[in-house]
Amino acid sequence: MKNKVKFLISVLLLLISVQLVFAQYGKISGRVVDRETKEPLPGASVVVQGTTLGAATDVNGNYVILNVPAGTYTVVASYVGYQTVTVSGVQVIAGLTRELNFELPSTAIELRAVEVVAERPLIEKSATNAxxxxxxxxxxxxxxxxxxxxxxxxxxxxxxxxxxxxxxxxxxxxxxxxxxxxxxxxxxxxxxxxxxxxxxxxxxxxxxxxxxxxxxxxxxxxxxxxxxxxxxxxxxxxxxxxxxxKSGRSKFSTSVQFETDNFGNYPGKKFLGTYSYGYSDIVVTLGGPLFTERIKFFLAGENNFIRDYIQHFFKGYNFGYLKDNGRRGGTKGDSALVAWNDANIPGGW
The missing domain is CATH 2.170.130.10 (TonB-dependent receptor, plug domain)
Structure with a gap:
């Protein structure tokens, strides 16, 4: 039992190390300013919810968050004396920079918490190609x-x-x-x-x-x-x-998907107006934190089976009556109806 536990821990550590080595990251950058005066807010905090990623703005109000795994996030900006602003649906693309600017309202103005839904830009400014x-x-x-x-x-x-x-x-x-x-x-x-x-x-x-x-x-x-x-x-x-x-998230998630056309279908027989090709596919995913919020995992497995990889329709050929010329030992002038279909092939197509 101990050996099995050690083996499972070794596999998980290997998967985590592979993710750390090969994971593709993007980054989030932008500026935090006062909504009324448009003055920069140095030292403002910008945090990516559900992760340990974040940054503080410089004297010009600019910030950069590096090594953000590709995905969709909620980003929160806060500053002492100002309302907190939350932007959801921020999509980060691997290898590109997502620009996200904040305008924080002063707490002197009575407002509820500001929540904004990000929109996907029509043009990726950080991309140099199509x-x-x-x-x-x-x-x-x-x-x-x-x-x-x-x-x-x-x-x-x-x-x-x-x-x-x-x-x-x-x-x-x-x-x-x-x-x-x-x-x-x-x-x-x-x-x-x-x-x-x-x-x-x-x-x-x-x-x-x-x-x-x-x-x-x-x-x-x-x-x-x-x-x-x-x-x-x-x-x-x-x-x-x-x-x-995909990378692991702060909450556990799992999914199971199963597809098949093998419901009562047998080779050569119709079912619900169609034939079965012996197709079945099952996918299982599991992800979430591993003992701590700092370590997350995501696993996916699939079993895919297709009995007939070369799928095509064949109705057979009808050559009609063919006559024997007698050159191969047959009776000259003899004729027969010749047709070719699945019955001529052992096991069919």
Whole structure:
């Protein structure tokens, strides 16, 4: 029993260390001023709720909060003699700076606590290129399960035969990143999607793609950069596809999702007007604090099974009456009705 406990602790510490090494961060910066006079407020406190992150403003009222994991947060600004202002829905994108300014009203003016809901800016000022982001909230709303489809929904990106193309470039010119580490397959493979007819057929012919298949529920954000990216990225001429995992929060959360088409379906038989391909998928996630608010964890596991990876419809061929010319030992002039369908193949397609 003691050995099992030690093993579990070792695994958790390993997962935490991997998260610390590869976690992708953004930052929050801005200015805190008096609402009436617009004068800067030096020494004001700006805190990210639910975390240990925060900063104090300088003499000009400016502040910077570094190493903020990608996600959506609530930020609170406070100062002695002023009302506290809370801004919720602040989205932080990995590698970018979220600008967030505060105007604090004086306590001399009787007001209730000020709460503001942040809006996503139309233009990312800190981005030097065309970057498009899909957040975890967007992933939950999209009726698809393949991560590649999230990429293909962005402007300038197309998905053909299981391969991604950005702005008409070759598929092997796209770089794939997960938590800041390159997972581009330079030897050639499909893009790491869950099977599919072309992914299985072209597995050894396709160039480029990702080596790792990720779980959609484990992703905090997905970003596509179409050229013009900074020097930290390399080995890609067309664009960069980057995925960032979720991190633990201050409260425990768990989810279970199960999908299947195996309800009474058997090979070759219809059920509710359709056929079963033997598909089933179950995803379990768990996250929250680990003994203390300073250490958090997030785990996700998936079991995906598809009986038929090359899914297609086949009604068979009817060649009609074919005549025997007698050159192969048959009776010249003989004819027979020739048809080809699933019955000709042992086990069907």
């Amino acid at each position: 970057i498009r982001v899909v957040t975890s909230a967007d992933v939950e709303k999209l009726p698809v399960r393949d991560v590649n489809v999230y990429f293909a929904l962005q402007a300038g990106v197309s998905l053909q035969y299981g391969r991604l193309y950005i702005r008409g470039s070759r598929s092997d010119e796209v770089g794939y990143m997960i938590e800041g580490a390159s997972v581009t397959n330079i030897l050639g493979a499909a893009t790491g999607a869950r099977g599919g007819a072309f992914a299985a057929r072209d597995r050894y012919r396709a160039l480029g793609g990702g080596l790792i298949t990720t779980i959609p529920e484990a992703l905090e954000e997905i970003s596509v950069q179409a050229g013009g990216y900074s020097a930290e990225f390399g080995g890609a001429n067309a664009g960069i596809v980057q995925q960032v995992f």
